[in-house]
């Protein structure tokens with residue numbers, strides 16, 4: 520089942536058509552990476568899903584209910600972390616979640632139980648200081664806890680990792696993986712390595728349309744691996760391999776050579792390595808990267 524289905528939505532700001540017919544489906548319990556360059560229209564799409572922004576045409580369904588601009592009915596299924604979340608900085612994390620729970624009408628005992636669970640999930644279980652002194656990453660994690668408070672079917676996060684350092688980014692990605700059991704996660708990003716690390720599904724927004732969409736594993740297979748790498752221990756051996764196979768290989772470092780992937784060549788090279796008794800560090804088939812695919816499908 521799809522938690523979110525966007526069908527052919529269009530949105531224009533003045534004479535600029537930002538969304539030119541965007542369609543995408545987010546399967547339940549996926550970690551969905553919504554990829555696009557800055558200015559591609561990711562935030563615009565997300566705001567439309569939340570009913571915060573009117574669209575010119577098309578349709579959005581959340582849990583099979585139609586989203587209507589200005590109405591919040593379908594938002595009961597959604598937890599949302601905006602790109603720049605705001606907090607009451609004089610509160611502690613648990614005070615903040617209590618406050619958020621109260622304004623959405625949760626029962627006190629549910630707020631207590633759920634807050635404790637979520638603060639644990641986002642690594643703020645032992646944090647009793649005020650939000651004022653929090654790092655960007657801590658605020659982002661608290662924002663995720665808040666967005667999950669009402670146990671939404673769909674968690675939408677707008678560029679949750681973009682302003683963070685590698686450690687902060689990994690913390691957020693690990694939280695998404697842990698939260699996947701209880702919800703579906705849709706997050707926008709322009710950082711492809713984050714997507715490669717955790718996403719089950721992706722869509723690339725480019726020039727107002729979805730350029731590719733699907734399961735990450737399928738998308739990787741769209742480009743068949745066409746290279747493999749041989750790493751040797753001694754640079755003299757690199758020279759030997761290069762001279763024997765000059766037409767099908769290239770040197771990328773003093774001890775690494777990349778070959779076009781033809782099975783027959785691979786066996787020939789292995790034979791050569793054995794005959795010459797070269798010391799091999801490793802031989803591996805190179806996975807096509809999401810980045811190379813991304814560069815193919817977007818306008819540069």
Ligand SMILES: Nc1ncnc2c1ncn2[C@@H]1O[C@H](COP(=O)(O)OP(=O)(O)O)[C@@H](O)[C@H]1O
Pocket residue numbers: 532537555556557558559560561562563564
């Ligand atoms: N309220 C607005 N009025 C006019 N232009 C807007 C508005 N919101 C967004 N845009 C324009 O729409 C385009 C897409 O913006 P946005 O959805 O924020 O992209 P992204 O989140 O992918 O970086 C940008 O060119 C931006 O300048």
Ligand SMILES: [Mg+2]
Pocket residue numbers: 561562563602677678
């Ligand atoms: Mg944005």
